[in-house]
Amino acid sequence: MSILTLEGLSKNFGSFAAVKDVSMAVQPDEVLCLLGPSGCGKTTTLRMIAGLESATRGSVAFGDQEVTGLPARQRDVAMAFQFYALYPDLTVAENLVYPLKAEKATADECAQRLNRISDILQLGTILHRHPHQLSEGEKQRVAVGRCVIRAPNAFLFDEPLSRLDAKLRDEMRGSIRKILATLDKPTVIVTHDQLEAMTMGDRIAVMREGKVEQIGRPQDVFDRPCNTFVAGFIGTPQMNLLEGQCKAVSETEVILELGGEALVLPGNRFAELTENGEKITLAFRPRAVSPGHAADVIFENAKVVLTENMGAETLVHAEWNDLPIRMLAQGNCRDVGTCLDLGVSVDALTLFNRVGLRLALKSDGGRH
Amino acid sequence: MSGSFRKHDQASKLRAACAWIVGGIYFAPVFWIILTAFKTRADALAIPPKLFFSPTLDNFHAVFFNVSSTGDVTGTGVWLYFANSAFIAITSVLLALVIGTLAAYAFSRYPLKGNDTYLFVILTTRMLPPIVVIIPIFLMFRVTGLSGSYLGIILLYTGFNLPFSIWMMKSFFDDLNPEVEDSARMDGSGDWTVLGRIALPQVLAGLAATAVFALILTWNEFIFALLLTGTETRTVPVAIASTIGGEIGVHWGKLSAMVSLFLIPVFIVTFALQNQLLRGVTFGTVRK
Numbered sequence: 001m002s003i004l005t006l007e008g009l010s011k012n013f014g015s016f017a018a019v020k021d022v023s024m025a026v027q028p029d030e031v032l033c034l035l036g037p038s039g040c041g042k043t044t045t046l047r048m049i050a051g052l053e054s055a056t057r058g059s060v061a062f063g064d065q066e067v068t069g070l071p072a073r074q075r076d077v078a079m080a081f082q083f084y085a086l087y088p089d090l091t092v093a094e095n096l097v098y099p100l101k102a103e104k105a106t107a108d109e110c111a112q113r114l115n116r117i118s119d120i121l122q123l124g125t126i127l128h129r130h131p132h133q134l135s136e137g138e139k140q141r142v143a144v145g146r147c148v149i150r151a152p153n154a155f156l157f158d159e160p161l162s163r164l165d166a167k168l169r170d171e172m173r174g175s176i177r178k179i180l181a182t183l184d185k186p187t188v189i190v191t192h193d194q195l196e197a198m199t200m201g202d203r204i205a206v207m208r209e210g211k212v213e214q215i216g217r218p219q220d221v222f223d224r225p226c227n228t229f230v231a232g233f234i235g236t237p238q239m240n241l242l243e244g245q246c247k248a249v250s251e252t253e254v255i256l257e258l259g260g261e262a263l264v265l266p267g268n269r270f271a272e273l274t275e276n277g278e279k280i281t282l283a284f285r286p287r288a289v290s291p292g293h294a295a296d297v298i299f300e301n302a303k304v305v306l307t308e309n310m311g312a313e314t315l316v317h318a319e320w321n322d323l324p325i326r327m328l329a330q331g332n333c334r335d336v337g338t339c340l341d342l343g344v345s346v347d348a349l350t351l352f353n354r355v356g357l358r359l360a361l362k363s364d365g366g367r368h
Numbered sequence: 369m370s371g372s373f374r375k376h377d378q379a380s381k382l383r384a385a386c387a388w389i390v391g392g393i394y395f396a397p398v399f400w401i402i403l404t405a406f407k408t409r410a411d412a413l414a415i416p417p418k419l420f421f422s423p424t425l426d427n428f429h430a431v432f433f434n435v436s437s438t439g440d441v442t443g444t445g446v447w448l449y450f451a452n453s454a455f456i457a458i459t460s461v462l463l464a465l466v467i468g469t470l471a472a473y474a475f476s477r478y479p480l481k482g483n484d485t486y487l488f489v490i491l492t493t494r495m496l497p498p499i500v501v502i503i504p505i506f507l508m509f510r511v512t513g514l515s516g517s518y519l520g521i522i523l524l525y526t527g528f529n530l531p532f533s534i535w536m537m538k539s540f541f542d543d544l545n546p547e548v549e550d551s552a553r554m555d556g557s558g559d560w561t562v563l564g565r566i567a568l569p570q571v572l573a574g575l576a577a578t579a580v581f582a583l584i585l586t587w588n589e590f591i592f593a594l595l596l597t598g599t600e601t602r603t604v605p606v607a608i609a610s611t612i613g614g615e616i617g618v619h620w621g622k623l624s625a626m627v628s629l630f631l632i633p634v635f636i637v638t639f640a641l642q643n644q645l646l647r648g649v650t651f652g653t654v655r656k
Binding site for chain 2: 050051052071072073075076077078079081082083085086087088089098099101102103146150
């Protein structure tokens with residue numbers, strides 16, 4: 001049982017820095033999700049852990065053993081690839097036991113482990129088939145199976161569900177989660193799908209342009225995004241981010257100017273505050289917005305410009321003093337063109353300073 | 369509904385007819401040769417040419433046996449030429465395939481700085497008609513003593529097949545998903561295992577296509593064989609050519625019989641590999 005440790009891991013392709021100074025530790029029983037938009041360096045980070053890409057700087061270690069200089073085949077890491085990478089000329093069974101050859105497992109043991117995996121992933125009926133005869137979902141299960149049949153230093157998954165249709169993805173997410181819980185090895189999953197990250201990861205690391213922006217438990221990242229990028233990236237529908245200016249700050253009050261109107265927030269909520277006259281961003285989740293006056297902060301006379309009916313809920317796009325505000329309302333409602341007063345509870349508000357960093361609240365305690 | 373099906377049927381019949389016509393045009397010369405192989409000297413030279421005649425095997429007999437004026441029958445030694453052709457072609461194609469495949473895999477997976485330049489340079493030997501380099505090569509063979517030996521002509525053909533093999537095999541390797549090989553590496557396989565167990569099985573079709581093309585080129589090669597093989601190492605194309613200059617004009621029947629026999633191995637190899645070959649060709653050779 002060893003911890004996976006990354007220290008200052010960086011990768012340059014020519015003059016382009018794909019990964020910049022990534023450090024993190026993944027515990028043996030932990031699932032870490034690397035989350036970010038495409039091109040943010042998450043797959044490159046994964047490939048450096050795997051040994052498929054050399055690190056320009058920094059190190060990768062399992063427990064006390066540093067493996068930065070070792071090629072992939074000596075690292076003993078199992079990986080499931082985005083496009084499955086099944087061996088086309090081997091049957092499903094041969095694909096599954098392929099990695100066991102390198103482990104020098106006996107024939108008995110191979111058969112035993114093959115049975116166990118094919119039971120868990122329900123591959124029993126397709127063991128004799130070749131990859132080109134499999135459906136997308138079956139291919140994906142084989143890819144996962146070939147990964148978890150091993151007893152390696154760590155498990156890596158590159159966008160494991162990205163090629164499945166929505167229904168299958170929901171099913172597989174659950175079963176992968178169950179399998180991961182039995183592994184007891186550091187596990188890293190790369191995904192661009194925040195729902196996948198939130199549900200499968202014990203912790204998530206949000207990446208942008210090669211850097212880790214925030215690492216934390218999914219709920220913490222969701223509740224307390226450390227900057228405007230994470231705030232905008234995590235959560236659907238996207239968080240409302242209203243840019244304005246800080247007009248006056250005191251112990252008791254924070255007065256903001258948003259779209260030409262003044263907005264007063266209680267100042268004693270904040271553990272840190274910004275200067276007068278600084279640019280500031282006010283953020284809140286669309287789910288925290290409700291129509292009417294029974295709230296701490298009211299955006300009066302917001303005009304509905306677009307509604308998206310999502311069945312149980314409707315996403316209402318409104319405009320308030322030229323600032324866009326999204327509200328998630330119950331049921332199907334709100335005609336385009338009508339005006340509404342939108343209210344948000346003060347507890348749901350987050351402030352970001354001029355460089356986009358979150359202003360800590362007193363209620364955060366020691367956490368961040 | 370049945371109407372649209374009938375229309376479809378008619379269209380496919382028309383297409384088939386077109387294909388037969390085009391195929392027929394291509395096959396006509398070969399067919400002509402094969403016919404001539406079974407004709408007597410008089411029939412072969414008849415004007416207008418005869419499509420219907422009484423076939424004879426005399427020409428084939430003449431390929432293998434000389435009958436002197438006294439009635440003595442001696443072998444023509446043509447077997448040696450066929451054996452030479454087969455040995456030289458197979459050896460040089462195999463060599464070119466082995467070296468070419470390894471080189472192509474390296475070019476595809478471990479690109480060097482200036483990879484494309486190397487590939488271009490490799491191809492330059494294919495850019496001029498072989499006859500242009502015949503004098504330097506002839507001299508080189510003289511100096512090294514390779515002239516007239518099996519080793520010499522095999523090395524030469526290997527060299528000529530290599531660029532072609534490298535380019536073709538590289539394009540097949542380029543089309544593979546590199547993730548599959550990455551995966552095998554992570555599963556603990558070394559480079560040779562990855563190539564042998566994972567990459568090569570995926571390009572068997574390409575290997576077959578490359579082999580057939582190289583084999584046909586080598587089997588038919590004439591100029592170098594004429595200049596660089598000796599009497600012991602002579603190949604069939606050279607032997608065929610020497611049949612043309614007979615003392616009583618060209619013996620068309622014997623020539624055609626020899627050509628017909630010469631076609632058989634190519635025909636068999638192509639037929640045996642046709643499925644692989646078709647896949648290889650349609651999988652897009654130089655797609656880049």
